[in-house]
Amino acid sequence: MTQHARIPADRDHEALIDSPYAWIRLGVSVLLATIGGVGMWSVVVALPAVQSEFGVDRGDASLPYTLTMLGFGVAGIAMGRFADRFGIALVVAGGALALALGYVAAGFAPTLWLVTVAQLVIGIGSAATFGPLIADVSHWFLRRRGIAVSICAAGNYLSGTVWPSLLQHFIDTVGWRQTYIGVGLFCVATMVPLVLALRRRAVLHDAGSVAGGAGERSLGLSPNALLALLCVAGVACCTAMSMPQVHIVAYCGDLGYGVQAGAVMLSLMLGFGIVSRVTSGWIADRLGGVATLLLGSALQGTALLLYLSFSGLNALYVISALFGLFQGGLVPSYAIIIREYFPAREAGAEVGIVLLATLVGMAFGGWIS
DSSP states (O other), X not given: OOHHHHSOSOTTHHHHTTSHHHHHHXXXXXXXXXXXXXXXXXXXXXXXXXXXXXXOOHHHHTHHHHHHHHHHHHHHHHHHHHHHHHOHHHHHHHHHHHHHHHHHHHHHOSSHHHHHHHHHHXXXXXXXXXXXXXXXXXXXXXXXXXXXXXXXXHHHHHHHHHHHHHHHHHHHHHOHXXXXXXXXXXXXXXXXXXXXXXXXXXXXXXXXXXTTOOTTOOOSSOHHHHHHHHHHHHHHHHHHHHHHHHHHHHXXXXXXXXXXXXXXXXXXXXXXXXXXXXXXXXXXXXXXHHHHHHHHHHHHHHHHHHHHHOOOXXXXXXXXXXXXXXXXXXXXXXXXXXXXXXXXXXHHHHHHHHHHHHHHHHHHHHHHO
């Protein structure tokens, strides 16, 4: 296939960069990320009900979560590459259909193994609304790329703020199966119309163009070496990031403060994480992605050290808020770096690879701590 055939026909793209249309696309992308992010949270909320219905231990009941994360991570790469080639609209529409199929199938599944397979499909569908959307948003901004990417990435945190309480309410009211079926229908009914706003495709020029934005920058590394280094950094930073997020609730229980106190601290992390993501984007627009990543990593390490030094209830509330404020901007920084140092036509795939590395770090950190 020729380069000409791969470039979309819309020649007005450069005039739309940083325009009101670009901000409208960003708003739609945040909505899609918030809705599609349900796939990352529903399995956690439904886990006790699923465990009780099938009469299995916690390890077996957690298998659907493992498959969800596997589908999310691996599919993110494939969907990013597909979006680079065919545009984001088809990818997100496919993700919406996968979410609907997975949730409805899980709602009717007679065995835990079929629920697990359905959760794999849900993870694949949810992947379309994170990495590929972030990469697509980056094509529509230049001067405000950092804050735009960070706002889009905040959709994942908004999802974590909105969905768990809603899911728990409906699970308590009508049961997890009816809730899953309802979520599946809701996803396809809302996401497919929203996708229509993303039909216009970006013109993915080579590096150095206005739309491409990868430009003349170089860190003195080959593209493969830089990508490998970003993956190592992603594993390392998210290993540290996951430790408080995974264990703060149980840690508060161990200290005698009660799990409810830990749940409030987790909410503080997520809430301040949204603030952090937007703020880090503002910083990246001025300092660049690399400097923003280094700053966030240093601050996250400082917050982790505070957890080792203080264990009082009030101190843990403050430290949890600080941790959320320091770590929320790390993941968007990787996407910004990729757009600064890689060709635009590779953004979706490269972002997917690095995000998979961050998921590996999250899983590893939760396990070793």
